[in-house]
Amino acid sequence: VLIIQRSEQLQSYRAEVSLRLSDWDSLRLVTTDTASVTGSWSIGLARMLYEIHQKHWITQERILDKLRLSQMTELSAAAMDGLEGGYERAYSTSIMRLGILAELDWIAQLMRRAESSSHHTISLDTLLQLLESRADLSRPTFHTMEPLLAVRHAAIEALACHATESSSDISRALGNSWLTRARVARKAGQTMAAFSCVLRAEARGISDALIERAKLLWQQSKAEACLNCLDKGIEELSLIGHSDPNSSIFLMPPPVANGSEQRKAVADSLFRAKLLRARYSEEIGRYDFDTTRGLYDALIDENGDCEEAHFRLAAFVDHTRTNVGNPTQKDTLLKLALKEYAQALSCGSQFIYQSMPRFLSMWLDHGSEVVRRDYTYSSQAKKDARKSTKDADNELEAQVSTDQETFKQVQQLMKSSIERIPVYQFYSALGQMLSRVCHEHKQIVSAMINLIVRLCEHCPQQTLWFLISQHYSSVPSRSEKCSKIFEQVRARRPDLAKMIADYVNLCRHLTDICSLYMTGNNVKSFSLKAACPKILHLLEASDFSSILIPVHSQLVPTLPAPRATAREVRQHLAFGPAASQVTLVRFEDQVEILSSQTKPKKMSWVGSDGRKYIIVAKPNDDMRKDYRLTELNTVINKFLAKNSETRRRALQIRTFAVIPLSEKGGLVEWVNDTQPLRTILVKYLQQIGRPINWPQMVRLAPTLEDSLEVKREKYLKKWLPMFPLVFHMWFTDLFGDPSAWYAARDNYARSLAVMSMVGYVLGLGDRHTENILLDATNGAVVHVDFSCVFNYGLTLPWPERVPFRLTRNLVHALGPTGYEGVFRRCSEAVMRLLRNEIDPIMAVFKPIYHDALVEQGGSNFVSRAAQKQMESGYKQQSRTNVAPGTYDLSNILATNDRVAKAAAEKLSNMEHRLKGKITEHEDFNQLVSMSVEGQVDELIHEATDVDRLCRMYRGWMPFL
Secondary structure (H helix, E strand, O other): OHHHHHHHHHHHHHHHHHHHHOOHHHHHHHOOOHHHOOOOHHHHHHHHHHHHHHOOHHHHHHHHHHHHHHHHHHHHHHHHHOOOOHHHHHHHHHHHHHHHHHHHHHHHHHHHHHHHOOOOHHHHHHHHHHHHHHHHHOOOOHHHHHHHHHHHHHHHHHHHHHOOOOHHHHHHHHHHHHHHHHHHHHHOOOHHHHHHHHHHHHHOOOOOHHHHHHHHHHHOOOHHHHHHHHHHHHHHHHHHHHOOOOOOOOOOOOOOOOHHHHHHHHHHHHHHHHHHHHHHHHHHOOOOHHHHHHHHHHHHHHOOOOHHHHHHHHHHHHHHHOOOOOHHHHHHHHHHHHHHHHHHHHHOOOOHHHHHHHHHHHHHHHHHHHHHHHHHHHHHHHHOOOOOOHHHHHHHHHHHHHHHHHHHHHHHHHHHHHHHOOHHHHHHHHHHHHHOOOOOEHHHHHHHHHHHHHHHHHOHHHHHHHHHHHHOOOOHHHHHHHHHHHHHHHHHOHHHHHHHHHHHHHHHHHHHHHOOOOOOOOOOEEEHHHHOHHHHHHHHOOOOOOOEOOOHHHHOOOOOOOOOOHHHHHHOOOOOOHHHOOEEEEEOOEEEEOOOOOOOEEEEEEEOOOOEEEEEEEEOOOOHHHHHHHHHHHHHHHHHHHOHHHHHOOOOOOOOOEEEEEOOEEEEEOOOOEEEHHHHHHHHHHHOOOOOOHHHHHHHOOOOOOOHHHHHHHHHHHHHHHOOOOHHHHHHHHOOOHHHHHHHHHHHHHHHHHHHHHHHHHOOOOOOOOOEEEEOOOOOEEEOOOOOOOOHHHHOOOOOOOOOOOOHHHHHOOOOOOOOOHHHHHHHHHHHHHHHOHHHHHHHHHHHHHHHHHHHHHHHOOOHHHHHHHHOOOOOOOOOOEOOOOOOHHHHHHHHHHHHHHHHHHHHHHHHHHOOOOOOOOHHHHOOOOOHHHHHHHHHHHHHOHHHHOOOOHHHOOOO
């Protein structure tokens, strides 16, 4: 029996190898046993492919039916199982295999039609396009794509054996198949397989093989070989594009296509190879500034609609500008960078999350610097009035004149750029614009207001939700700017006047609901009709506007495809047609009061689609940072989905909508089917007869002044014996089936790893047991409340000593290996991604952090006297470039200095963390960058270190 089993296994392997090699003689020998068709997928597939090659259509259809039936049986079993993750398990086997069978069937049908009619060129082109589109829609992992592409390639080889026409199309399809397999292998780190596929693609004359070969060399850190390869390949492609295709002078085989199609393919490959060469040359500093800029300028002259060329040039100039001290050079580079960022944004949105924040930040920071210089010059002139000489006065006037001329040019450039960039592109930076709407320079304020007004006109439902926090701001200048925005929107779009009024009134009532029942512990719920009838009357009015339900799926724009044309970019609908948006119909009467300290109100909103949406009205919490951090998490998710390692592990951050209503409250989208970690632990501690005795726990807790030895002893001998490990019981109770339990624990480990690493990089603290939720459907971890960020936890009376929460219960629930295995590998994958994408992540994070400090500073530095002056209509100062509502300019500039200094320090720490340095270590230990593995290992040990946990505040519950 063992010999028979081994023989069947060997036959299966032999069939798969023969199929991949398109060895038809070997396939004939392997597939003589028809009984093995349903017993082995590999043998059955090889037999079907052999019958297609032999044109035995009846046998081929019979085998196809058997193979489909066997896969449908497995798929039905997975569907009947009804377990979470069933689709995931079936995707790489049954679903992908059914897709392979469908493609083989299409190729067989094409060959059958070719026997009866010679006019099948269109069908062949259609089939090749269909196969390419299916590959784009398949899960882009090596494990999924490689078998599909191998079988597809063998089928096209069978088609080529009998093709009498369109041989060039089939040859090109085979070459592109090798190239696709090379790309998939390269992204999976399969270097040898990728090189082998590239060689075969080159043998077929595929011009894009040059780009893939260069990327492989670059991935192996062979920068010089990569650039030499590109130099040589670009020269060859240039000869191909300008010479006779039948000439024999080419160093690489000529492309398989002919005529205009050949020239177009070669021109496209040549352009992308030049772009890759410019990018790699910049990264290794191959040339000086002028030469590198010349490479990008030549590309832009060749194709002015290429977003990547404009973006790479803008980023290069922007980076160069940071190292320049000469003011004239800095201003010249500023204008060039702004121009290229604007061009990139007008051409597409592939790099929008890097381009847009820098585009606005450079503009706004330059305006602030102009105000600072103007104030400095004026102060200096007054101070030195008695000592001034004619030459000194002339020099000062020349400096002022130069600054004013540069500012004027920048404003003209921004005006034309803003008009050219599609309006929806600016929605991605709405939070940044709102935080800086009280800019020091009145012209920038005016331009910013005009831009936000255009956003209101283009996507009013989404924009108005985020304007409400400005309208109800406690800083008069912010509410004043919002009033101006509303006024201009009403003037331009009278039809939106009623919608604005309804949004304002609705949010006023929602703010009132936030503040209800703030004292007393007995009230668990209340009637909306009794507590706040006005909000119900507002919705019942016949002319009440359609108000968008603020959930994440409706507030995040969809962006054009990376290959979209300029026209498609301009005409793109970021939020789809208005009819597809879910609007508010009514509120459920009963509102639940959650048990946390701030007494959030859990409301049910009924949408126009008939579904209920849970929205939490949260009081006494500044949620502007939460809103900006959720924006950042959305961007990080895009990087996680793009990277092959994190995508293969399905690593993502659960995102949700956050709407600030004011500085003291807002709305949060409820994450369905979740429970706080604290609720779970308290429940199971009660079940085993060890309920938490809060008075006793507080009595045994160490004080801040206790020594480390005392804290350690109380932690180990008092606290830990009181609280046994119970978190694992939640998984066994909720996921009774072994496969479901394993999938849930796997999801838990992966999601815990993602937020542990991302939270560490962002300096996220306050990870107590109510800010960590567990998804009861799949075991995933969800983090909420991002107000304690940017390492603010280090400044608390009880400083947070651990980089993230990884306490005993969390480690124990990971399984027998604890944090070894899935958690560690996922943590390393996430940290490696964050470190590799340091430049785009910092480009997004810098304005978020800076703006958070500006908002905080704007709320704190305005004194009561200054507010009284503003409220009484205090006249604007005589300086014409200072924005209205800005009075004590010296105080403002001093505040901005403090903000800039704090931002630079914190951002430097974050950048160091992304470079592998543990910023909380002693000075000398920060000097050396650690490897990804070393950094993750150090962080895990710090998070589980008893000496650190025992010094955490008791409310953080380090013992659970």
